[in-house]
Ligand code: FES
C-alpha cells in the first residue's frame with residue numbers, strides 16, 4: 001500500500017491503496033464516487049470512461065500510480081449543476097434504458113465534442129462506436145450527441 | 153365508464169409523518185419544483201393505499217411495484233396510477249416499492265409487468281380519487297356524483313378543495329368499494345410521453361444500481377466457480393490469495409471459493425491468486441457434440457407431434473416442389489452491462505438482501521429455504537438493474553451471497569467480474585430448426601417444422617402463425633439434455649425461432665414467385681376466415697402490423713441501391729412487423745434502417761415505448777449478426793468483450809417506429825420487437841447479395857461478409 005495524491009473533479013484527494021489498483025476502483029470503492037461504472041475491466045466497453053486532463057480514458061485500465069499530476073474528471077464533476085449540454089441532451093432525448101452504460105457514454109462524448117465541436121454524423125458514429133450499450137440505445141446516443149454539439 | 157371492485161381495506165390508510173416516509177424528501181428540490189411554483193416541504197404524508205400517499209402540500213408519492221430493468225416500468229407504472237388519481241404528473245414523486253404482499257407479480261419478465269398490472273394500477277389510482285371525492289362530498293354535504301376532479305382538485309362548481317386539504321380529512325372516510333375507471337379516450341397522462349424518472353440520477357452519476365450499493369462495515373466478495381460445466385472442486389490452495397493486500401478471508405461454499413476483501417479490486421486480485429484443482433462431475437460437453445446430436449434429432453420423428461393438421465405426409469408426397477432448410481443458432485450469454493452482484497447481511501436474527509433481481513419474491517423464498525427460515529423473515533430490496541435480459545430471473549447470485557454472509561457473519565456484497573459473469577452464466581440454449589414446405593399448383597400445401605434445442609423443453613410455438621392458415625401442418629420438437637445451465641434470454645425460444653421461420657417464409661415466397669408480404673397475408677386470411685384447428689393469435693392484429701410496416705417502410709418500392717427484407721412476429725401478446733433496409737458497402741451488406749410497426753394496445757409512454765422497441769430491434773440485429781458462444785470440454789470459449797462481440801454504434805441501424813392506434817388494454821414491449829429483427833435482416837441480406845444466411849452469427853458467412 002502507498003499513499004497517492006490525486007486530483008479528482010478539481011479536489012485534492014488522498015488514497016492509500018496498492019500501486020496497481022485501477023483508477024476505477026479507487027473512485028468507486030475508496031472515494032465513494034460510483035458514477036463511473038465497471039463493465040469489463042479490460043478496456044473494451046467504455047463504461048468506466050473518465051477524463052484525464054480532458055482526454056477520455058478507461059479508468060479500469062489505468063493504475064492509480066500512473067495518474068500522477070493529471071487531472072481526473074468523472075461524471076460527478078462533468079458540470080457543477082448536472083447541466084452540461086450532453087447531460088441536457090441526454091434528458092431531452094431520454095436516452096437511457098437501464099442507464100448503466102450512460103455515464104461512460106456521456107464522458108466519452110464530452111471529450112470528443114471538446115475536440116470536435118462541429119462533428120458530422122459520421123464523426124459522431126465513429127466517436128460513439130467505442131462504447132457498448134447492451135440495451136442498444138445507439139439511435140438516441142447519436143441523436144443526443146448531435147443535439148449537444150448544436151447547443152454548445 | 154367501467155365500475156371496478158376495489159380490494160383495499162381500512163387498515164391500509166395510515167397517517168405518517170414526513171420523516172417516517174423516509175427517503176421521500178431526499179433529492180427533491182422543493183424550491184424549484186416543476187411548474188415553477190414554490191412549494192413548502194410536506195409535513196405529513198397520508199398513505200392512501202400501498203400504491204400511493206398524498207402529502208399535505210399536494211405532492212403525491214406513487215410506488216412502482218415491479219423491478220426496473222431498463223424497461224422503464226418505474227415511470228410507466230406510476231403514470232397509470234396518476235392518470236386515474238387525476239393529478240398533475242409534475243406533482244408526482246416516484247419510489248421503487250419494496251417486495252410486499254400488497255402487490256401482485258413483482259416480476260420483471262415475459263414482458264408482463266404492464267399487462268398483468270394494468271387494472272390493478274388503475275384501480276389503485278381510481279380508489280384514491282374516489283376517496284377524495286367522497287371526503288369532499290361529506291364536507292360540502294352534497295352527492296359525490298355531482299363532483300368532478302382535475303389535477304389534484306375536487307370541484308363543485310366554483311367551490312374547490314385540493315387533495316392536499318382532503319387527505320387528512322379522508323382518514324375518516326370509508327374506502328369506496330366500487331370505483332369508476334376513466335374512459336381511455338379521456339386519458340391525459342397515459343399516451344403522453346413522460347421522461348424516465350431516473351434519467352437525472354443516471355446522467356449525473358448518482359448511486360442507483362446494485363453495484364453502487366454500500367453499507368457501513370460491508371466487505372466485498374468475489375467467487376471462483378468451476379471453470380467448466382462438468383467439473384467440481386477437488387482442492388484449493390489459498391496461500392497466495394491471502395497475501396493480497398486487503399484480502400481478509402477465503403471461504404469455500406459448495407464447489408465454489410469466495411475471496412473476502414476490503415475492496416472489489418482486492419477481492420478480484422485475490423481470486424486470480426487462488427489455485428484450485430477440479431475433478432470430473434459429469435460429461436465435459438462440446439459444441440460440436442451438441443451440433444451433431446441436434447442435427448440427428450431434426451431427422452427423427454417425434455412420437456406425438458406437438459401439432460398435426462390435415463395430411464402432411466400426403467401433401468409432401470403429392471407436392472410439385474419441396475423446399476427444405478435447416479437453421480442453426482448457438483448458446484448466448486446475456487451480458488448485462490452491469491455484471492451480476494448482490495448484497496446480503498445474514499445474522500442470527502435477520503436476513504437482509506439488496507440488489508438487482510428480476511424475481512424478488514421467488515428468490516426470497518429460495519434464500520429462506522437455504523437458510524432454513526421463514527420467507528417472511530427474509531427482506532429483499534430491489535435496486536435499479538443494469539440490464540437483465542432474463543439473466544436476473546435466476547437469483548443464483550443472491551443465494552451465493554446469502555451463503556457467504558452467513559459463513560463470514562458480515563454484511564457483504566458479492567461482485568462478478570465480467571469473466572465470472574460470462575462463464576458462470578445461464579445461457580440462451582442452442583437450437584436448430586428444419587423447415588419443410590410443400591408447393592402444389594403454386595400454393596403452399598404443406599408445412600412441416602421440426603425443432604431441437606438444448607434443455608429447452610419445447611422449442612416451437614405450434615399454435616402461433618402460420619397455424620390455422622395452412623391445410624396440412626405439422627410441428628415436432630425435441631429436447632437435448634445437457635449439464636450446461638440454460639434459461640430465459642430476452643424473448644425465450646422466439647429469439648431464434650422467429651429468425652428461422654421468417655427467413656424460411658421469404659425463401660418460400662421467392663420459390664413460389666409471390667410477394668413475401670402477400671404470402672403472409674394469404675396465410676393469415678385463411679387463418680382468419682376459415683382456420684384449420686385452434687390458434688393462439690389474432691390474425692387481424694397481425695395483418696394490421698404487416699400492412700402498417702409495408703406502408704411505412706415503402707415495401708416493394710425501395711430506393712435505388714436499397715434491398716428490403718420483411719419479417720413479422722407475434723410474441724408476448726404484442727404484434728410486430730419490420731422492414732429492414734440494407735445497402736452494399738463495397739462487397740458487404742449493411743443494414744441502414746429498420747421500419748417497425750407495433751400493436752401493443754394502448755401505448756402508455758410513447759417516447760419510452762419507442763426507445764424500448766428501438767433497443768429490441770438493434771439487440772435483435774446485433775445478436776443475429778454477431779452472437780456467438782461455444783464450449784470445448786465444458787469450458788466457455790469467450791469470457792470477455794475482447795472475444796465476445798456485441799453490436800456497437802456504427803453497426804446499429806436507425807429504427808423508425810409506428811404504432812397501430814388502439815384502445816385495447818396494453819401489452820408488453822420489453823421483448824416483442826426483438827424476434828422479428830433477425831429475420832428482416834436475413835431477408836434483406838439475401839436480397840442484397842443473392843446469398844441466404846442460415847446460421848447465427850451471420851457474420852461468419854464468409855461468402856457474404858468476407
Ligand atoms: S470497464 Fe473499463 S472499458 Fe469496460
Ligand code: FES
Pocket residue numbers: 096097098099100101102132133134135136137222489538539
Ligand atoms: S442503457 Fe443499458 S447498457 Fe446502455
